[in-house]
Amino acid sequence: MAVKKHALVHDNHNQLDLKALAQYIEVMNEQPNYLPPAQEIIKNCQDIVKCLARTSGDEDQLWELLTAVEEFLVRIVTSVNRSLRHEIITAILDKFYSLISDPESNACPATSVVLIVLDGSESEATLSAARWLVQQGENGPGGAGLRASLSCLYRWIYEWHGTPALGDWLIAYIKALEENxxxxxxxxxxxxxxxxxxxxxxxxxxxxxxxxxxxxxxxxxxxxxxxxxxxxxxxxxxxxxxxxxxxxxxxxxxxxxxxxxxxxxxxxxxxxxxxxxxxxxxxxxxxxxxxxxxxxxxxxxxxxxxxxxxxxxxxxxxxxxNVPMRKVGLLNLGNTCYMNSVMQALLVTRQFSTHVVLKMTAVPYWSKMGGLFSKMMHSISTKLNPDEFFSVVKSPFFTKDNQHDSSEFLGYLLQLLQSYEHASDHNFDYSRPALPLLANRIRLAPHTSTSSISDNETPESSFNRRSVSPRPGSSAACTSSGHLKRTSPEHEIKVPPKKRMRLQETAFLRRDSFIDNMFGGVLLTRVECTQCHSSSLSRDVFRDLQLAFPETPESLQHSVQSLLDFYCSKESLSGDNRYQCRDCGGLRDAERSVLIETTPKYLILVLKNFKFEPKLQVQTKLMHTTYHNPIVTLPTVRSQTDHSTYTLYAAIIHAGTTLDSGHYYTLAKDSNQWYMYNDDVVSVADEQQLHKLNRSSTPYVLFYRRTDIDEGAAPSLDELPPKLQEIVMSHNKHYVETVRKMQLTRP
Structure with a gap:
């Protein structure tokens, strides 16, 4: 029975009028021999749970109502047959879990009185019910429902004293999580x-x-x-x-x-x-x-x-x-999850992050990143404020408090870093605009093409002939169509005059660029006229490959490997997308295919999960069933076959149904252990969580490491340059002093 005692700490302002519920319960309790039809009982019980979750008041105010609710529920579950009792308890627990597992529900602790339906049942009933709810929660994205429900139960246990069974229930829930x-x-x-x-x-x-x-x-x-x-x-x-x-x-x-x-x-x-x-x-x-x-x-x-x-x-x-005691998260500074997720993925790209902290302390923007990386590696706190770094790398079109695209930010960041690789940080003025294409929001910079441009093309239209295209949410970039997997329909393919199989004699990747050395690769594109069979070859530098989904039946499961193969497969150029053949003259049907001529050390793949709907003028999300291969093989030219195999080590997940909303977080592997980096919360994970996500939580940016790359461990604190050691020690000292001040000022 409910026990009246302490006042609630929490006050839910979305209070429902409890009079109707109280009157209904009173009438039902006054007619002990009457039972409503089965489906009405189930609905009424679910309504009771919902009503209690949205109410407010202290235990004295709710005392009579809760006592009546307990009496009603006990009478119901003890009066019906076993089959219906099971349905009622299942319905109550299902509604109960849906409320406590919603981080936004803020359910009232009084809701816990409905757990009385488990009292007096067969042995292990409470633990069995807890196991069932944990199993239900495993279907959520990254265990979000399990986290929210456990947090809610903890809150209740120190706010509320009106449910004697709450402690036993929480122990059972903890044991069920331990079993799983x-x-x-x-x-x-x-x-x-x-x-x-x-x-x-x-x-x-x-x-x-x-x-x-x-x-x-x-x-x-x-x-x-x-x-x-x-x-x-x-x-x-x-x-x-x-x-x-x-x-x-x-x-x-x-x-x-x-x-x-x-x-x-x-x-x-x-x-x-x-x-x-x-x-x-x-x-x-x-x-x-x-x-x-x-x-x-x-x-x-x-x-x-x-x-x-x-x-x-x-x-x-x-x-x-010298070794960090924990993994460190990044505070969300107002919808900055799209940046936090990128930085966590780049941190576990160990050749990259190690080079940043050891070699780039005197380079603009790189030095700021090195300071952030050093604290992420060696902070004794669990949460960092990344504002010092984000305030200098955010371009004008990344506005505060608005959701942005993590793939777009990654492309901009790599271009920004490459632009300053050989500059000096001495007296550098960060208040001035950065060099690379700050005014252009389209993602031209990460992909530099060395192909010639015809007289009828602008540089932008030439660049967009390939799938290395504008922002993934734009109509040019996002298509689920299999007809144009590497181009957009508004750009007609036009190639400069070439002899048969003539290659461009141009250097492609910058040998003096660390960014290109880590992430740069070269695409070799072959276009063959179906009439005269002449071929032209062109090369393009890429730092990511954006993989479109072919048009297939919804029941067919895609995989990252199949999307890569589709990307490089032969593609027919016909109709409005015909090829301007200079050997036989005029527009001709043609076939185009792509191979990787130079493989990057780190392969970044962007799954084009977003599609522009012209009629609705909105971005929609393609929630395809996709297997995220732990190992992929790039279709390469013959000389690169020994460097074509990659292993997955990080994935940026987009949770949500539209491009301009939702949440980004990262699953990443570091020192043979997977972790979930969800802003300032970092928890142990496993690779299988990539395959257990719900349909609206989709891996968006995938990071693969070439199998011949020796990653190595993160640098110890002693190995860092003196400047970064000082930054880390100052940060840790400030953290210790803050904790001591909190203790000294305790009530």
Whole structure:
């Protein structure tokens, strides 16, 4: 039964009028022998869940209503047959999970009273229900629903005391996540909520045993986590004093568990540290250790028998002064996820990021990137503000607080960096506009063509003959048609006069460009007239390949390899897209094909998931079923066959249904472990998550590494140039000082 006690912290302003619900429940409870039809019962139960989720009020205000709701639900599930009871409970739990798994719903804790339908059921019913909901949540993008629901349950447990079964339910939900090995979610969400959970012990009289079990289960499971210690450090003294002041048996039990687990946490994290790292640790946590020394710690807590989540999840690198203790996320500064996702992918492109931090500290824009990369590699905090870098690399057409295209930003950024590769950062004025094509929003810069241009073509139309085209959302760039996979219909193919099979005698990739050395490749295009069979060859430099989807039945699954093969396959040029043959004269039907003449070290593929609808004048998203091959082979000329195989190491995901909305995040592999970089939240992941995304969450930009490339490890702090070492140490010192100030100003 509901227990009236503490007032709610949260107040939902979208309050529904509860009178209708209360009247309905009252009428139903006054007629114990009457049951509505089955489908009406199910709908009414779902409406109750929905109504409770949207209500507000403290527990005293909701007391009578919640008691009546519990009475009604218990009567329903105990009065119907087994089959209908299963349907009712399933419907209630389904609606319950849909509300708590929505990050925007902010469901009222009173909703938890509907869990009473599980009380008195067969053994393991609660755990079975939790397993079912976790299984439902696995279908969401990157476990987003599981994260939101666990966070919601944590919030309820320290805000609400009106549902006795809530603690048991949360323990079951945690165990179900453990069984599914979702330690990434458990670590991330539990760490975020640990401070409030720990503070719940400030009121031992209101703390039930199941809730205490949740607190100690989570605290013990996170005892290897520095982030977890940071969360409870400001509260340790206050909580231990409150518990020690109360001489009751319950408070003494809580105190002993809190001391035992917190001491084990401090000892574990401190043990491997030496020298300066140990001194920094002692300085940072001296208050916590002083509080613990006032109490006698033991190793008798049953919770310390639980294996830590981090140990069960992945073996982490030992903490020392040169190796980062954690992966670092980037704060979203107002729809900057499109930039955050690119920077995380470039960071794990180790030959690139290592060159940036070791070799480019005196080069405009590169030096700013080196500062950001260094802090991402060696920060002791979990979140960085990238504003110092973004403020200088954002071009005028990347406006604040608007969603932009991550592929477009990547192309602009690489061109910006290449433009300044041989410049000096000494007294450089970042307030002046950067050199490369800032006024042009179309993506010409990343792809420089060495083909000649006919008299009837502008440079832009010549450039757009290929699929290396404007912004992926434009009508020229986005087509799902298989007829024009490397051109847009408004550009007629016209090739300058050539002898049969004459090659251009021009250098293609800039030998003095590190950008071209990392990401540049050369396309060899062959066009053959079907009438006189003369052929012309042209070359184009590319830094990414934009892969269109052929027109196929919806049931056919695409793959990245099939899209690459389609990109390079023979293409008929006819009708309005005929070829101007200078050997036989006039417009002729022709065949065109593409091979890769020079392969890049790092292959960037953009899947053209967006299509322009002329009638509606909007961009729509093509949510095709696609297999994202972990290994692909480029169709190459014969001399490049030994350098044609690539392995996937990063993917930028677009979650949403339109080009100008949604969210970007990155899945990337670093040191043989996959991670999800979702702005400032980084969690352990696996490659299979690429194949478990829902239809609206689609990998958009894929990063592949050539198999002959030796990646190497990230540079240690000692290996960085002095300028960057100073930046990192200053950043870490500021972080420690900030934490100490928070502790000193604690209430």
């Amino acid at each position: 090995e979702r330690y990434d979610i458990l670590i991330e969400v539990s760490t975020d909520n640990l401070g409030n959970l720990f503070l719940a012990m400030n009121d031992p009289m209101a703390l039930r045993q199941p809730v205490a079990d949740v607190i100690f289960h989570v605290l013990s499971s996170l005892r290897e986590s520095v982030e977890a210690l940071d969360k409870i450090a400001p509260h340790v003294g206050k909580v231990l004093v409150v518990l020690a002041t109360d001489s009751g048996q319950w408070s003494r039990q809580l105190l002993q568990n809190a001391v035992d687990i917190t001491t084990a946490m401090v000892d574990h994290i401190k043990e491997p540290l030496k020298g300066a790292a140990l001194d920094m640790f002692k300085e940072k946590y001296d208050y916590v250790m002083a509080c613990l020394e006032r109490h006698m710690a033991t190793d008798g807590s049953r919770f310390l028998q639980l294996p830590p989540w981090r140990a069960r999840n992945v073996t982490l690198t030992s903490v020392n002064s």
